[in-house]
Amino acid sequence: EKDGALERRFQPIIVDQPSQEDTIRILYGLKSKFEEFHNVEYKPEAIEKAVTLSERYITERNLPDKAIDVIDEAGSLVKLRAYQLPPDLRDIEEKIKEIEEKKEEAASEQDYEKAARLRDEELRLRAKLESLKAKWKQEMAANRPKVTEEDVAEVVARWTGIPVKRIHENDMEKLLHIEEELHKRVIGQDDAIKAVARAIRRSRVGLKGRHRPIGVFLFLGPTGVGKTETAKALAEYLFGSEEALVRFDMSEYMEKHTVSRLVGAPPGYVGYEEGGQLTEKVRRRPYSVLLFDEIEKAHPDVFNIFLQIFDDGRLTDAMGRTVDFANTIIIMTSNLGARLIAHGSQMGFEKKFGMIDYEQMKKNVLDQVKKSFSPEFLNRLDEVIVYRPLEKEDVVKILELQLEQVNRSLHEWNVKVRLHKSFVDWIIDREYKPEYGARSLKRALQHHVEDLLAEELLKGTLADVELVEIRVKEDKPYIKPVKKKEKLEAIFNQ
Template sequence: GNVIIFIDELHTLVGAGAAEGSIDASNMLKPALARGEIQCIGATTLDDYRKHIEKDGALKRRFQPIYVQPPSMDETIHIIHGLRDRYEEHHGVEISDEAVVEAVKLSDRYITDRFMPDKAIDLIDETGSRAKLQAYSLPGELKALDQELKKVASEKEGAISLQNFEEAVKFREEEERLRKLLDESKREWKKTQEQNKPVITKEDIAFVVSKMTGIPLVKLEEEESTKLLRMEEFIHKRIVGQEEAISAVCRAIRRSRAGLKEAKKPIGSFIFLGPTGVGKTELARALAEFLFNSEDALIRVDMSEYQEKFTSSRLFGAPPGYVGYEEGGQLTEKVRRRPYSVVLFDEIEKAHPDIFNVLLQVLDDGVLTDSLGRKIDFKNTLVIMTSNLATKLIQKGVSLGFQRTEQADQNKRMKDEVLAELRRVFSPEFLNRIDEVVVFHQLEKEHLVSIIDILVKELNARLLERGIQLEVGDDVKHWLIKEGYQPMYGARPMRRTIERRIGDPLSEELIRGRFKDVRKIKVVLRDDSPLFVEEEALAEV
């Protein structure tokens, strides 16, 4: 009567031991539970309770269900303080108070698929294990001594096999000396390790979280307010022009990070409108690198692949009974594995309209349920959609966007025309959930000098393995602009022009072996065509 039985995973008793003509373990428990002969506490999950125990009404009636909610952050800190001594003893480390607080804070923010206090305790445990392995690995001097001992032992064996016993005696004496020295050094090292236990700090916790989630360490450690304030400066290194567009995006992200947005919604949701080749997709890549320190954090979905209604099952998973049901969706699986990311829906006007109805709950509640019934959390994602809807207006000769030479009312009129086109194509309930519609303008000639600088920098990065640096003069840049400027198509014709006019002839010269011992090449203009000149030859001229 004074004993309480605790059964973990209670649902496993249902059907356990059942065979022809016998009863299972749960039915054997029922009479004792009904008479109050035993006191029992069982633990199971909601899904397993519904699947196994609710089906057996008699067993369900004998237990009073109590729903256990995950503890708050403060409660989790108290729980870990109570467990800290055991983990310190187990790993042979000291866990600082700041590490406990950081573990709770970072696990709550970055580990989204598990619950407190389990994920915070696991984080402390894993960090302690890492600290122990690092601290108790042999230092370099002891490893070198051990290698030397093995070498001498091998030479001694070689001398014995050649019957060179005088040499063998010398090697044996040297071996004994080294073994004594190694044993003594190991004892001293172990004694020092026991006296100076490694201390786990918040930096150690941040490192383990970055390994678990794939979010770079800089993202966790850097003061976020400082980073957000220099957001425009970072993005302008990659995107030329588009000041209004970049400013609108940065404002929305800062508003979100300052805590002025709804907690359950995504970090931000944008539609990028504008002609082709002006930097819409590139801005999404730049945002992925800025927010999550890696372009790999960009999940790109090409909407031209979803032109039919039934293709939505590829995004969110096939329904039960259909091929691919167990595989999950292409979008939901990627976000589930990498919840901190930029989700880019490229060229949305090409997708079937019904697909956007499914995205309504992502934009509103930050949640999407996949075909397996799992709720995928989008609250830590940035949702970006790009569209070329405005290209038709460009083709009519209408100047788009925010050009410095135009007056403010002309600017506004152009933007209104683009937004009217957007409202014609997309439903009001979809547009009403977007944080901001960002309009990109055509690239002007003065922007192309900066674009050429960026493209030459990319070319130099590829030439780096050959130890060559390429320098392009201002006259060549203006000549390239004259050759490759096509306002209708943005920056892409300029990339092709550089590949054709500089990349192709340079690759031929490299294959011929002309620049084997050259470190710097300057591109100059001769007779309306580019010429590659070594730095030394240029000095002579």
């Protein structure tokens, strides 16, 4: 304070956030008031769950405030759900409305005898309704609806956007099956998936700093081999949705002044009150996967910010708010590996499928990484993962996955599509480019399959067909209809 005389007349008292155990005791003290107000009953498990879930998922607020709001809203939710009128009472209310309309109609037609009869019927029904309502309220008061753990989880899910199933699911069970889930979407990268899963499990069991991010990874390798798909799969499996993936293109942060875009503009500059792009996104969605594309293009000052996040798991934005990164997975990608592989191809060391020496390529890539990044940056990473170029069997599986997406899109047309072996071999030989990875296949499927299907669907030629097969004849793909009565076989007809 500028006024020292005023300052010494006050004694500062620092009020820290209470522990989870203290918060539970506070909630038990407030429990009766909320039960009386909402006319519900809180189970002990619901009280404890409100504290643990709010502390885990609502990071921008403090205890006991956030836990109190959770049980308040959970009580309101249960009350609204439970205190809806029974169907028989709603039927009586509808009848009363009908009688009121008929009574007004009779009065307007000057049929007063009919209006009087309808009035008596209305009074009788209203008396019956009031009697039944009073009885129903007594029964509800005697048997208050209970607020359970599921209700608390639903409230937290609404606040955070994380699905209830993910909030309520056993974390340990989920962590044991990471490889299995990632393999459904990421093909041919066993080493990468195992390394990611091991690092995440280590973190969750508490074998490293409590405040550090869940995992910090550097993905290397050619384009189109599954680096971004791994990040998407992690976001969906661990945090419930691909929307939990926050992506940054680091080519936009090549200049020194762009650092302020991540943490917010300094006081007095335009955009000060808007916050930083990185800090705001993590503050609003603390459970997320952060993907930094082409990390080698970022300015050195950006790396200084990353060092703090990797070490302490927190970052202070321009407005002085501390943002917690402890519940994020940080993935950085680099195309350093792609350049070396392209160079190997020019020198004749690379075939369409299969590197002659993957281990040598990996060593070359890692040597390049050590030259491009500082030791203090590399030492803070959990894993540096080099993705393998795709083999032919991987490409076939990726085609199958992409075809499943096409079939999901065709659901409303009641048509399914499969690929004949002749087409699979033809599209791989003709369209697959190792330097573009699986992305070249996606474009090829759009051109050779989706365009053909769209044309035939609009013509109406597939109206009586349940299954079609894409074949090749004279170096040109065509659609062969299969009638409904024919048995559906596997997507790939060998």
